[in-house]
Structure formats: structure tokens, C-alpha cells
Amino acid sequence: xxxxxxxxxxxxxxxxxxxxxxxxxxxxxxxxxxxxxxxxxxxxxxxxxxxxxxxxxxxxxxxxxxxxxxxxxxxxxxxxxxxxxxxxxxxxxxxxxxxxxxxxxxxxxxxxxxxxxxxxxxxxxxxxxxxxxxxxxxxxxxxxxxxxxx
Numbered sequence: 774x775x776x777x778x779x780x781x782x783x784x785x786x787x788x789x790x791x792x793x794x795x796x797x798x799x800x801x802x803x804x805x806x807x808x809x810x811x812x813x814x815x816x817x818x819x820x821x822x823x824x825x826x827x828x829x830x831x832x833x834x835x836x837x838x839x840x841x842x843x844x845x846x847x848x849x850x851x852x853x854x855x856x857x858x859x860x861x862x863x864x865x866x867x868x869x870x871x872x873x874x875x876x877x878x879x880x881x882x883x884x885x886x887x888x889x890x891x892x893x894x895x896x897x898x899x900x901x902x903x904x905x906x907x908x909x910x911x912x913x914x915x916x917x918x919x920x921x922x923x
Contacts, residue, residue: 774825781888782795782797782813799813799902802904805906808879814874816872817872818868819851819892829852830850831849832851835891837886847875880904886902886904
């Protein structure tokens with residue numbers, strides 16, 4: 774089993790066995806203050822060998838800070854039914870597309886972070902990103918009054 778796609782993105786859905794990714798490849802988030810909601814999702818594509826089909830698989834997605842400390846954890850499970858094997862060609866892997874919403878996850882402060890993805894207890898991928906402070910928008914220029922008629 775291996776993960777060949779792991780992207781932090783604005784949004785992700787699965788339709789007709791395809792990942793539909795909006796704003797994929799986020800490596801930096803900027804917020805006006807912290808803690809702040811991540812407001813993002815993970816798009817994952819997992820490839821399974823035929824011997825891994827038919828079993829329940831567990832997935833842990835752990836958000837860790839620069840010091841390696843766990844900030845948040847999302848648990849999930851997935852299983853591919855054995856009847857899919859009849860549709861495979863020789864040496865073909867089974868594709869499992871997993872959209873994972875992380876919009877409720879809070880990022881505590883400015884710094885470097887990573888989502889570490891473990892499948893069946895084994896590290897499969899990491900998705901790093903950096904959180905920073907968004908510059909406050911410049912105030913609008915003062916309005917000039919039109920010249921007085923006279």
C-alpha cells in the first residue's frame with residue numbers, strides 16, 4: 774500500500790472514482806490572528822496491492838507542530854470489497870480516493886506544521902505547510918472633497 778497523492782487544498786470531493794480538487798497544493802496559510810481555523814482539506818489517493826483488498830484499513834492523520842507535538846488527530850477507516858479483484862488486470866493496483874475535510878482543525882500559532890498520515894500504523898506520507906500572519910490591508914486613501922462651487 775502506498776499514497777501517491779497527498780495534497781492540502783481548499784476543497785476536495787470524489788465523483789466517479791476521481792478526486793475533484795479545488796485550490797490544490799497549499800503550502801502556506803496566512804491568517805490575521807492565531808489560533809485560527811485551518812479551513813482546508815486533504816486530497817489523498819491510496820494505491821493498494823490486490824493482497825490488501827477485502828480488509829479493513831485504519832488511517833490516522835496527525836497535525837504536528839515544529840516540535841513534533843501532536844496538535845490534532847483525525848481517524849478514519851476504509852475497505853475495498855473483494856469483488857473489485859475480478860475487474861483488475863494483472864499487476865494492476867486498486868485506487869482509493871479519500872477526501873478528508875479538516876476545516877474544524879485549529880492552527881495554534883505562526884510556524885511550520887505537517888500532516889503525518891499513517892495507514893495501518895505505518896507512516897505513509899507527510900504534507901508540510903507554514904502558517905503566517907496576514908498583512909493587514911492598507912487603509913483607503915482619504916476622500917478629497919470636490920472644490921466648492923462659487
